[in-house]
Amino acid sequence: MNYIWDLMVKAQRSGKSKKGIYFQPAKVYSPYMELSLVDINAMHIEREVEVNPYYRFYDIFLDMFTLDNEESEELRNALFDIMIHFLADIDLMQGMNRREYCIRFVLKDMEECLFGEDVKRGLALFNRDEREIIAVNVLRLYETGEAVYLLKDTMRKLFRRSTIYVNCEEKDELVFYVGQKESAETKARIELVRRIFLPIRFDTEIYWEHHFGIQGYEETMRIDRIALY
Structure with missing residues (x-):
């Protein structure tokens, strides 16, 4: 330095x-x-x-x-x-552009309870870079309204092995595969992402370590490692 x-x-x-x-x-x-x-x-x-x-x-x-x-x-x-x-x-x-200022304002709003007490508490579970990922996508949500896409994008960046599947045939449902062990902290982190980005009409289902079986995808069809959907 x-x-x-x-x-x-x-x-x-x-x-x-x-x-x-x-x-x-x-x-x-x-x-x-x-x-x-x-x-x-x-x-x-x-x-x-x-x-x-x-x-x-x-x-x-x-x-x-x-x-x-x-x-x-x-x-x-x-x-x-x-x-x-x-x-x-x-x-x-110095060197910050208008967008970077907006991102800082979004973070400040979340830290000062403008998004609610639950969001303020949940934000403390993320490091500085992860908070910026969330703030960037909140700003994009204001600009585009693409909540489902931004929910998937945020999850993918914060939980590298995660995948979200959309099921709209019988009901509006999002199926989360996290790809790691369930823990109280991880559940709280996911809850924050859902609270910010999840459209109100969608139900959710979460799978942790084991993926549910998908025909044609061998990685999801391993014996003793298949979750039931």
């Missing part, structure tokens, strides 16, 4: 709150690096991070930490932390 945005991205991916990071001006630093880390190959994020403020932001911090300025050091350090957090947020937003 060299830049403050490197640190913030790593913090996001590891689930660490950026509010728990305190930036302070480095006492000793390299003129070729923005972050002044004790271990430049560090894999974890320290609570206190020293920054070389002159690497990219010389004009901003030029007069704040001159050698002859000894007044209000505590205040200056607090302002420094606030300003570096602000600059890091700008770094993270």
